Amino acid sequence: MSLAKKLVGQTAAYGLSSIVGRALNYLLVPLYTTVFEREEYGVVTYLYAIVAFLNIVYTYGMETAFFRFANKPGVDRRELYHKVQTLILVSSLLLTVLILLNAASIAAALDYPGKEKYIIWLAITMAVDALSAIPFARLRLENQAIRFAVIRLVNIFLVIGGNLFFLVFCQQVYEGKYLAELRPLIEAIYDPTLGVGYIFLVNMVANLLFIPMLWREFSDFRFKLDLGQMKPMLGYAFPILVMGLAGATNEMLSRVMLEHWLPEGFYPGVTNKQAVGVFGATYKLAIMMSLMIQAFRYSAEPFFFAQAQDKNSPATFAVVMRWFVIVCALAYLGISANLDIFQYFLGQEEYRTGLEIVPVLLLAYLFNGVYYNLTVWFKLTDKTHYGTYITIFGAIVTVVANYLLIPVLGYMGSAIAAFLCYFSMAVVCYAIGQKYFPVPYPIKAIFGYLLLASGLIWLAYAWEMENFWLRQAYHLGLCAVFLAVVWVVEKPLQRQVNR
Numbered sequence: 001m002s003l004a005k006k007l008v009g010q011t012a013a014y015g016l017s018s019i020v021g022r023a024l025n026y027l028l029v030p031l032y033t034t035v036f037e038r039e040e041y042g043v044v045t046y047l048y049a050i051v052a053f054l055n056i057v058y059t060y061g062m063e064t065a066f067f068r069f070a071n072k073p074g075v076d077r078r079e080l081y082h083k084v085q086t087l088i089l090v091s092s093l094l095l096t097v098l099i100l101l102n103a104a105s106i107a108a109a110l111d112y113p114g115k116e117k118y119i120i121w122l123a124i125t126m127a128v129d130a131l132s133a134i135p136f137a138r139l140r141l142e143n144q145a146i147r148f149a150v151i152r153l154v155n156i157f158l159v160i161g162g163n164l165f166f167l168v169f170c171q172q173v174y175e176g177k178y179l180a181e182l183r184p185l186i187e188a189i190y191d192p193t194l195g196v197g198y199i200f201l202v203n204m205v206a207n208l209l210f211i212p213m214l215w216r217e218f219s220d221f222r223f224k225l226d227l228g229q230m231k232p233m234l235g236y237a238f239p240i241l242v243m244g245l246a247g248a249t250n251e252m253l254s255r256v257m258l259e260h261w262l263p264e265g266f267y268p269g270v271t272n273k274q275a276v277g278v279f280g281a282t283y284k285l286a287i288m289m290s291l292m293i294q295a296f297r298y299s300a301e302p303f304f305f306a307q308a309q310d311k312n313s314p315a316t317f318a319v320v321m322r323w324f325v326i327v328c329a330l331a332y333l334g335i336s337a338n339l340d341i342f343q344y345f346l347g348q349e350e351y352r353t354g355l356e357i358v359p360v361l362l363l364a365y366l367f368n369g370v371y372y373n374l375t376v377w378f379k380l381t382d383k384t385h386y387g388t389y390i391t392i393f394g395a396i397v398t399v400v401a402n403y404l405l406i407p408v409l410g411y412m413g414s415a416i417a418a419f420l421c422y423f424s425m426a427v428v429c430y431a432i433g434q435k436y437f438p439v440p441y442p443i444k445a446i447f448g449y450l451l452l453a454s455g456l457i458w459l460a461y462a463w464e465m466e467n468f469w470l471r472q473a474y475h476l477g478l479c480a481v482f483l484a485v486v487w488v489v490e491k492p493l494q495r496q497v498n499r
Contacts, residue, residue, distance in 0.1 A: 033281050036195065062233070090225065125203055132214060162202030239384040243388045254398075285345070332363060371425045402417045453482060456478040
């Protein structure tokens, strides 16, 4: 099996859990936007944005460090696993206890007084996520993509099932819509006042079940605290921690700060808290691109490190980048050209007011994926501090762009800020990386495919058709045009890719 086929196969397996699983989870969005008002759903958007920052702190770059050091000659991977997992265990327990002891104060500071239960459940969820990170990394290192995917999928189905049970079945039985004989039982387990709290509660329970599902890895663990030997790993991981925090700023800042930077009354009849709910729901339409990138990252990280010593690795990385962009450009085109279908996933019509930001967000995520491909140079040359500088630069772009654009353009300002951030990071990373680890990336082909996809998206909306089926056929035809161009251009390179 060629290296390209191996990477594609593993990405497909990881994609089964990331893309298919999250796509199923995404079907919960219409449920949330139907059950909850915009302001209430804004709580979910806001708190999970903060969780994104804390998840980075919980693992502090040790997952990537584990891959890097596990691939060094002569390293005992099992011993390394014990030591890294010990560090994560100790730090996670300390951080979680700190949050639990201050849950009420944190809830009040976030303007959610009396909602400390949300903070407690999220803290436990983050702790389990952190404790599971290295066992999952071990599965990836050992190329156990199928087991990884199955466990992730089970988690997704548990989350979906739990949400449907509490937010649909329990609620409707409680309201007497059917199965009245079950109401006494439902009253014992269902609290209608908890509302969005069930989203956090179900997620916590589903994550706790990672422990029995990863029992083989957890039972193999031996507590070995050795800070002295871990210093090189911690030194490698620290820039990744900073990079992760800056990256979370790039990803989540707009969701956290939209409420504060959007002028009151910017959208007539919509409060800022409601605007956050609308933005969070609309953002979900761009999540397919993010999930594709996540699936790619799961397989690419161990793949890149395994190829570190291969003299042909630069050419391999260039081929990987080329096909990554082609696949993502097709997704960018397919989703953007069919928003008249995808909009119905948002449930209530009030949530559809921000649809115009979706193509911009898709393109932003695409460049985030391009940037991730480019980061291979500083990870393989142990110059992770450059990643820190670049991501902090991106965070500055995010803050400044959001500050300047949100008051003027609202949701679109945040979307453009995301694009400017990831595009500028990719450009800077490429420029510096070519000096230290030259890779013959096909720049002309990359921008050619992106311009082609963008042009076809413009055509999709420049020629509107009233007939729904003719419109869909037209949009599918545009996607077919893109694929035809790919076939004509890439056919001469197929032999090289399949070697």
